[in-house]
Amino acid sequence: MSSSMALRDLQRDLESKANDLAKIQKDIAKDHQLRKKYTIQLGENELVLKELDLLEEEANVYKLIGPVLVKQDLAEANANVRKRIEYISAELKRVDASIHDNEGQQNSKREAMMKLQQRLQSIQAGKAKA
Amino acid sequence: MEPPQTKGTVTPLASLFSEQEARKAASYVEERIREKREEMNRLQGFVDENDNLISLVKKLPEKLHHNIMVPFGKIAFFPGRLIHTNECLVFLGENYYTDRTSKQTVDVLRRRDKTLQSQIHSLKAEIDDFQTEASFFANTASEAAEGVLEIREEYEEEEEEDSGTVLQRGVEKEASGVTGGEAGEGEDKDDEFARIMSRLNELEMEEEQEEGEDGDDGSVEERELDVVKGLGDKTDDNGIGYEESVLEKPQYLQKDQPRGGIPQQNAETWRDFQATSAVSRSKASSSVVGPQKIESPIQKPEAKFDTNKAFTGLIVEHTHNLETNTHGKMQPSGSQPSKPVSRFKAQRR
Numbered sequence: 001m002s003s004s005m006a007l008r009d010l011q012r013d014l015e016s017k018a019n020d021l022a023k024i025q026k027d028i029a030k031d032h033q034l035r036k037k038y039t040i041q042l043g044e045n046e047l048v049l050k051e052l053d054l055l056e057e058e059a060n061v062y063k064l065i066g067p068v069l070v071k072q073d074l075a076e077a078n079a080n081v082r083k084r085i086e087y088i089s090a091e092l093k094r095v096d097a098s099i100h101d102n103e104g105q106q107n108s109k110r111e112a113m114m115k116l117q118q119r120l121q122s123i124q125a126g127k128a129k130a
Numbered sequence: 131m132e133p134p135q136t137k138g139t140v141t142p143l144a145s146l147f148s149e150q151e152a153r154k155a156a157s158y159v160e161e162r163i164r165e166k167r168e169e170m171n172r173l174q175g176f177v178d179e180n181d182n183l184i185s186l187v188k189k190l191p192e193k194l195h196h197n198i199m200v201p202f203g204k205i206a207f208f209p210g211r212l213i214h215t216n217e218c219l220v221f222l223g224e225n226y227y228t229d230r231t232s233k234q235t236v237d238v239l240r241r242r243d244k245t246l247q248s249q250i251h252s253l254k255a256e257i258d259d260f261q262t263e264a265s266f267f268a269n270t271a272s273e274a275a276e277g278v279l280e281i282r283e284e285y286e287e288e289e290e291e292d293s294g295t296v297l298q299r300g301v302e303k304e305a306s307g308v309t310g311g312e313a314g315e316g317e318d319k320d321d322e323f324a325r326i327m328s329r330l331n332e333l334e335m336e337e338e339q340e341e342g343e344d345g346d347d348g349s350v351e352e353r354e355l356d357v358v359k360g361l362g363d364k365t366d367d368n369g370i371g372y373e374e375s376v377l378e379k380p381q382y383l384q385k386d387q388p389r390g391g392i393p394q395q396n397a398e399t400w401r402d403f404q405a406t407s408a409v410s411r412s413k414a415s416s417s418v419v420g421p422q423k424i425e426s427p428i429q430k431p432e433a434k435f436d437t438n439k440a441f442t443g444l445i446v447e448h449t450h451n452l453e454t455n456t457h458g459k460m461q462p463s464g465s466q467p468s469k470p471v472s473r474f475k476a477q478r479r
Contacts, residue, residue, distance in 0.1 A: 041224075044223040044224055045223070045224055047222070047223055047242075047245065048222045048223045048224050048226055050241070051222045051228075051238060051241075052222070052226070052228075054237075055228060059228055059229065059230075060228060060229040061226060061227070061228045062219075062226070062227040062228065063225055063226055063227070064225040064226075064227060065225070069227060072226075077226060081224065081226070084224070
């Protein structure tokens with residue numbers, strides 16, 4: 001009787017662990033997507049910065065805000081883009097760290113699950129013999 | 131397919147890697163290749179568009195104005211005139227625009243073309259990688275289907291023969307399970323290095339000896355060289371046997387041979403070097419003899435470490451260089467998705 005209780009406990013444990021694992025994996029996938037997005041944005045911003053650096057002082061620079069082009073100072077635009085690149089880089093770092101974290105968690109969870117499964121199987125085998 | 135003998139086992143490759151698994155892996159990689167190809171086609175489309183745009187922007191300032199049909203909504207056009215043909219409003223990305231002359235615009239577009247080309251280049255390299263990977267998988271699959279055998283033989287033969295009883299084998303199984311696992315990854319490189327070093331030393335020593343016989347001045351140097359020779363003789367049987375059985379005389383070592391014209395005045399330093407290296411070499415060769423043959427083209431020799439064999443490495447027929455190569459780079463790229471290529475949003479210009 002007690003063994004079947006233990007078995008049920010183990011199964012429940014295993015289930016919750018599996019849920020956790022799925023959640024972590026979802027997080028990782030999300031982070032990967034985010035990371036991809038940021039990488040693309042970073043590349044685009046770097047291109048913009050390169051072009052802005054190549055412009056001469058008196059060139060007209062506009063920013064599209066909604067439906068209108070707003071004239072901007074070149075220096076201002078430059079500073080804005082730089083700030084944006086900084087921000088994106090920071091975000092990238094953050095996402096990378098989070099991915100790393102989650103992967104570590106995922107591995108430990110997976111190991112725990114393997115152990116649980118082994119125990120479950122051994123118990124079941126013992127039961128079948130008895 | 132002879133039955134396994136007392137020392138060594140013969141395992142069909144198919145039992146290690148089932149054909150279906152290998153095929154599955156191959157098709158997976160093929161899928162990745164297709165994705166990358168699509169991506170490359172897209173980029174190539176951008177490049178073409180960009181080229182068209184460049185030629186258009188170049189042509190525009192040739193006239194003061196162009197008579198064109200102006201699109202009006204989705205369906206209607208009306209005749210119009212393009213003026214200010216030397217002024218372009220260039221989209222830089224991130225919602226930034228700037229006024230440029232045609233010439234400057236062309237420069238901008240050229241730079242864009244460059245980034246696109248570099249992206250295409252990296253994509254091509256990735257595709258090449260995947261292709262070698264795919265051909266490796268396909269090869270493995272066909273080898274498994276053909277029934278290629280994997281032959282393993284004991285390294286420590288004497289010990290194995292001594293321990294005839296089942297009990298001792300059982301003990302050995304445990305021991306070898308542990309040591310084999312360790313030896314698998316870490317010592318592989320060291321062994322390789324030791325092997326190459328010992329071979330180099332051998333070659334150098336041979337040259338040294340020849341030189342000593344040539345320069346027959348009866349000087350002190352000659353005696354020193356004799357010492358070296360003695361050292362060489364001592365280790366030679368070890369070294370040669372090792373060379374014949376293990377090393378298949380790789381080409382890259384051969385080219386070190388002519389390097390020999392060692393000046394006589396250097397002989398002393400050489401001798402010192404060799405005296406030390408001879409020791410390390412004998413050590414190396416004795417520790418290396420058995421297992422080294424045998425860079426296996428299949429991925430995981432570790433997979434079989436739990437059998438009752440000492441770590442021996444694998445001998446597999448039908449091996450190609452290509453496969454060993456792909457083996458190296460396959461693991462990382464297979465398990466880990468390639469980084470997203472940041473792509474330039476050329477369609478937004």
